[in-house]
Amino acid sequence: MVAALAPDPTPTPSPSGGFDFGRISPDPAAVPRSDLFYKLANAALFLGVISAVAGLAAGAIAFGIGPIFGAHIISDRGKSMMWKAGLVAIVVGSATSIIGFLLSEI
Numbered sequence: 001m002v003a004a005l006a007p008d009p010t011p012t013p014s015p016s017g018g019f020d021f022g023r024i025s026p027d028p029a030a031v032p033r034s035d036l037f038y039k040l041a042n043a044a045l046f047l048g049v050i051s052a053v054a055g056l057a058a059g060a061i062a063f064g065i066g067p068i069f070g071a072h073i074i075s076d077r078g079k080s081m082m083w084k085a086g087l088v089a090i091v092v093g094s095a096t097s098i099i100g101f102l103l104s105e106i
Contacts, residue, residue, distance in 0.1 A: 048092035055085030
């Protein structure tokens with residue numbers, strides 16, 4: 001009987017020197033249906049703007065109506081809601097600029 005030799009644990013190096021990382025680059029044309037990404041991003045930004053405006057309106061209503069009924073805690077929460085909605089609007093608005101900048105760098 002011939003004894004089988006154990007396989008070599010390390011692969012033999014290829015003559016080309018390995019993987020060529022110079023051939024890898026971001027290519028939007030390689031993504032199938034890339035227009036779908038833009039539609040989803042636009043829809044998410046639209047929903048973000050709508051929710052920020054709705055939060056701002058609800059906060060303004062609570063801020064204005066709270067003192068009329070003597071519920072100053074509602075007025076304080078309405079004021080904080082308006083601040084939060086304003087910050088959300090800034091973040092959503094700046095996301096458009098950030099995404100546009102990143103896509104222009106590709």
